[in-house]
Amino acid sequence: MTRFIAALAVAVAAFTLTAPAASAMKIEQIVSPAGIKAWLVRERAVPLVALNYAFHGGSSQDLPEKSGTANLAADTLDEGAGDLDGTAYHERLENHAIELSFRVGRDEFHGSLRALNEHREEAFDLLHLALAKPRFMPDAVERVRKQEMSALRRETTNPNNISSKLWWQTAFPDHPYGRETKGSLTTVPNITPDDLHDYVRRVFARNELTISIVGDIDAKTAGQLIDRAFASLPAKNDLRPVPQASPAGLGRVIVSKVDVPQAVVTFGGKGLDRNDPDFMAGYIVNHILGGGSFSSRLYKEVREKRGLAYGVSDSLVWFKRAAVIIGGTATRADRTGDALKIIEAETKRMAEDGPTADELAAAKSYLKGAYALSLDTSAKIASQLTQIQLDRLGIDYMQRRGAMIDGVTIADAKRVAKRLYAGGMLVTVAGRPVGVTSTSSRTTE
Secondary structure, three states: OHHHHHHHHHHHHHHHHHOOOHHHOOOEEEEOOOOOEEEEEEOOOOOEEEEEEEEEOOHHHOOHHHOOHHHHHHHHOOOEEOOEEHHHHHHHHHHOOOEEEEEEOOOEEEEEEEEEHHHHHHHHHHHHHHHHOEOOOHHHHHHHHHHHHHHHHHHOOOHHHHHHHHHHHHHOOOOHHHOOOOOOOOOHHHOOHHHHHHHHHHHOOOOOEEEEEEEOOOHHHHHHHHHHHHOOOOOOOOOOOOOOOOOOOOOOEEEEEOOOOEEEEEEEEEOOOOOOOOHHHHHHHHHHHHOOOOOOHHHHHHHHOOOOEEEEEEEEEEOOOOEEEEEEEEEEHHHHHHHHHHHHHHHHHHHHHOOOHHHHHHHHHHHHHHHHHHHOOHHHHHHHHHHHHHOOOOOOHHHHHHHHHHOOOHHHHHHHHHHHHOOOOEEEEEEOOOOOOOEOOOOOO
16 A cells, blocks of 8 residues: 555656646547537646545535535445445555545535546446445444544634635525535534435536546546446436525624634625636736735734734635625634724725736736646646636636736726625624624724
């Protein structure tokens, strides 16, 4: 096992050095013998294959009283499949240095695979067993459930989790997006092995399956491996409808009292759909305001100038049925009101005046250059290709992206800044903040 893991590590390191630039990357659309479509990037430098895929239907498919079903299924898929119990399944993975992972988002169930070429057939066979023939044996389900419950109990006293959960519950009340993907202490105990089988039966299907493969592999072989893993799945899924939604509670402040030294703040409002014509302008403007870089306005004003927090940022987040801007920070309890006033003032200034020409130029340069860093391994490339497909951006998006960024004018940026930030924010705080109380409209003491 050590020998195989070492070989995989060397292969990954080599690919990190040889991964093709986005502008030079050749992406092929292939169709497997069974008719399953996928995107392929051939990289012959190392004998490695990386697979990334997504099924439409994530935690939004959970029943309210059994939220966490999709997550429990993901955590238990590799605990035995087909005629293999959990121990035997993991031994086959480890003996061949095969990496499988599963995770759940609000809209999709995501999975990935990585293996050396000499073990790729074994890898795709094991993936097939997990997806098509999971066992969900009661003892395994109970063991994983206990682990999840332990984590959920820890989160009940974690201010980061408390503030985030409160924000989503308030922004999307009575909607699947308002429920935690991991479920809760009251819902996870309700989930049965039959519920897990039902989730897999309804979600794991070929009609809304998105696949990307990167590695030393040709189109014919890639198609054969795709069928090996996915061809036996049902042709069509059976999903519950998810209604369109928009974040509620804008203008509100909600404080949850927690005895911790710092106060954790979550803030956000309405965002932009990924297919909105203004998205790229909004993406650039948001980067300037609080996009996570050390040059953002919020970072400079909150951290650098006043030392109120270690970090502060916000992001555009989009789903199939909603889009939000959401950000956060953590600060000393006695300076929480000051930090929020600065965040509010900078957001208002961006809405009214937009970015400067210099800020726009710097953001464009950074966003074009940083993109390559998200494509420095086969796994990252495969993941990015899957997201591009899910967002329906087109197979040439990587080549067009730079020009799309350059095409945003200062007039576009100012217009979209007003559209994004003039609508108000929902703010949630966990801690003992000074200068902040729960309100029905945005005020501070």
